[in-house]
Structures are given as C-alpha cells and as structure tokens.
Amino acid sequence: MRHLGPRAVLLAMLGLGAAAPARAADGTRAPDATAPLIDRREIIVPARGAELVRIDNLLGRVGIRGTARPGEIHVVAEKRASSVEALGRLRVHYTAFESGEIQIDTRVELGGRERSLPLAGSGVDLWLEVPPDVAVEAKTFGGDVSASGLRAGAKLETTGGRIGVSDVRGGVVTHQLRGGQKLAAVEGDVDLDGVEGDMDLKDLGGGRVDARLVDGNIHAEDIRDDFVRLVTTTGQIVLIGMIRPAAHYDLRSYAGDVRFLPTGDPVPFTLRERSATPLSSTVPLHGSRREGDWLRAEYLGRRGQARPRTALVELSSTLGGVVIQLQLQPRTAAGLQ
C-alpha cells in the first residue's frame, strides 16, 4: 500500500472554540434544557487538484453534493452532545495529500486519545459541497450517507445508516449492514451490497447493475444496463422496465417471489425460470422445455419472429414463485406482494 504524506494539514480541527453551543430548539419555543447542545461550523477550504474526497465519519451522518466551484470544498460540521464537555471531545479533521486526495474524518477523544468510534446520542454530521468532478468515498456507522450531483462516481459504506444516491455519473459502490438503499438517476456501473433493508433502484443506466442483499426486497425500475443481477436471500424482487436487446437479466431470490414486469414492446428473450410454484406469465412463451429444475422458453416478440439480438432473462426463486407480467403502459410504481 502506498503511503501518502500529507502535503499540509489545511485545517487540523474544526474545533469548538469560543462560539457558545446552543440547545436545539424548534424556533417557536424556548430551547429545551434536555435537548442536545449543537455547535455548527461552516468553512470553505481550497481543494485545487483534488481528485478524491474521502470522508470517514463514524460519529454521524454524511451528505455530499457536487455543487461546489472547482478548487474548493464547502464543509458544514454540526456537532451535538448532551454537555459542553462531551461536545468539546468531538473533533473534525481535514487533511490534503499530495496525491490529490482530501480526507475529512471525525474523532472522539477518549482516554486522552482521539479515536474513530460510532456514537448514538452524541455525534457529528457533515454536509459537504464538493466540485462535481471529484470522486467521493464516504463511510459512516449509524448515520445516513447520501451523495448527489457527482460526476466521478461514489463509494459509500455504512453499518446502520440509510444510503441515498441521486444524479450521479460514474460508478457507484455501496456496502451496508442495515438501513436500506435508494438509488436514482445513476449513469455508470452500480455495485450494491447489503445485509438487511430494502433496495430501491430507479433510472439507472450504464454497463451493469449488481445488487446483492440478504434480508430485504429489491425494487428496480427503468434499468437501462446490459447486465442486471439482483439477488436477495429472503426478500422479493420486482423489476419493471424495458428489456434491452442482448441484455442479461439475472433475478434470484431464495425465499421470496420474483416478479419481472417488462414494459413497452419487449424484444425477444430467452427465459430460464425456476421456482417452487408453476410460472405465472402473461407473456406468450414458445418452445418450453425442462432442463433439470429449470424451465427454458422463448419469447419471440410481438410479430412472432425472433430478432437477432435476443436477451436472456433468468428468474429464480427456490421457495417462492416467479411472475412475468407484461406492462402495456409504463408504470411508475409496483407494490411488492
């Protein structure tokens, strides 16, 4: 691993200096004495030549927007704690490396040392505006993480927070324990990994979508990638949208139903299907035959003629059912059964 020497610590700590922290209030009543103390700081730092912004905030949430002017990063750090003493132990560091990487991380002072640890009641939320053309990597523990307006992709990781991505060009990679993920308007390869929580994918285009989930539903709509793999162990899968010529769709659930709802005038496709119950299909299929547990059949297109660029659709549910239902009108939503 290459060791990066810091060019300069531009801002060692967004500390809690003289400004008095305030109790949270709703604006109409006096601040509640039991409400957490909040200290909010804003700073604009130069980021010329920055290629990657890495945010490591186990203390709270992270929100990133690609709306800043080139060469600068706008950081808002909001710290909250139940006492001034605890507030003073929350730190935010900003470091610029010669490699073009900028790192922003939060720490809590414990036992005389600063540590990167998750907190629940206390914490730090970071809101960043970065130049759209920098790549972003962000990590939280219990806090939500969101990214929008980026043009060089994002890698987001959280243990217990929700993930939200919208209006992003470039690859998106996520890793999550629980909380659910929502992606919309992404142009680029998408690689999603989750253990618990639903995935909601909409308006994705690029090369491939690969989503893996253990316990949760996957709902995908208007996916324009040539390779789409949606896998969940115990949840259901719904895919709504046009079938692209020569594309490969692989939808697999172990215990939940799999629903494939093509819209418009589907291109011909080869179907491989396996389920615990008989296939339910409103699409006219031809040449059905068994291959072990799998059913293989062809959809020849509306005119009854195979076109050269046939798509492959693989639908599998070991314990549940599989449904193929042609949607003549494009739908905007489909509920999970």
Added chain:
Amino acid sequence: MTDAKDKAPACRQSTETLSAFVDGDLPPAEAQSVRAHAAGCPRCTLSIGELRAVLTAARGLERPEPPPTLWAAVEGALDEDYRHPHDRPWWMSLRLFGTGALAGAAAVSLLALGLSSWRTHHAAERAAAATPAALAAAPTTDPLLEEAEAEFARAAATYEKSIEKLRGLLAREEPRWSPTERARCAERLAQLDEAIATSREAARKSPGDGVGNEQLFALYQQKIAFLAEAVHRGGTFRQSGASDSSEPSP
C-alpha cells in the same frame, strides 16, 4: 484470626511501607502482616489514616490537564501491565479509573506529584499502570464510550441475527448436498466461527477499540457472504447435481 497483640512486633514500620500498604502495593502476606500490626499500634493506625486522607483529598482536587507526554509514557507500559495484571494496585483499577479514562490519567499524574514525598520510586510505575488495559479492566463509565460500545453491540446483534437466519436456511438445503460438500461447508464455518470468537473476545477486552470491532465485523460479513452463497448454491446443486457454481448458465 491471629491475635495481633500476641504477635505485634515493636513498631518499626517505615512510612514507605505504610504508604505501599495504603496504595495496595504490598504482597498479600506482607499486607496482612501490616494490617495485623496496625491493629495494635496507634501510631501506625494514625499514619495509615493520614495517608488515606491524602489520597482522598487528592481525588477531590481540581483535575489538572495531564502533560502531553503522559499518554505516550503510559502506552509504553501497556504490554507490561497486560502481562502482569495482578501487579496493578487495587485502588487504581477500582476507583480512579472507574471514573473515566481522562480523569484516571489526570489523577495518576496528580498522584505521582502529590505522593512523591512518600513514594517517589513508585510514581513512574504507578503512571505506567494507567494503561488502556487498565482502562479496559475498569467499569465503562464514560458516557461517550458507553455510546460507542452500545453501537458496536447493536451492529453485532444485527450481524448475528442475519447469520442465524441464514443458518436456518442452510439447514434446509444441506440435506440435499453430498457428504463431501457438507463437510467442506462445516469446516469453513468452523474456521469462521473460531476467528469470530477470537475477535469478539479481543474486542470485549478492549472497549472502544474501533479497529478490533472493524475486524470482528469484517469476519461477520465473510460469514454472511459465505452462508448466503451456500444457500443460493444449494439450488444450483439441485439443478445440475454437480455444478459448483452459482453463476447462471445460459
């Protein structure tokens, strides 16, 4: 119980010995001897009372900011302390460090100064004992540390719940596998379980260890990925009877 008066020697206890007794530094046998002697010696009883009063007063003083070099010195003795946990004075682990790590470090530096007239030669050892291992042995009272530990515990519970769920699904699939496949799966799971147990124990011994918990979670993730793959792959076994791949076969 031995009658102290019967065996009480002439009063020859030095202040240093009494101070070590108050600090809990004496070996058990020697401490018992001092205790028995003090029971029949008003002079030593008074001295012990004074020394304890100094300790109590020291705890009540305003906490000074520990010198910046203190923690480095403290960390340097971590291994030594970890290897000899019983050498740690009782008051250090039970009282001072029960009130929080920073308070403990500050109090140690204060004690090292305040008691130097009695126990200068023990001051460095005392500070060296204020290690993260000592903190780990003390009850967790820092509210921020408690928050962190609660977050770690919550995440671990979610991982374990998912693992339990996948184990249930795997139990349903395994009978369809060959004995060799079952054995291979069991072996891999045993390896992961052992690694998880080791990592969990290490994390438990060191509260607030983000890296240790990260390692534990990485192992949980490995196990979940393995179980999920095994569950899905079971269907593939049923399909082909021999295929070892979860990849779709067009």
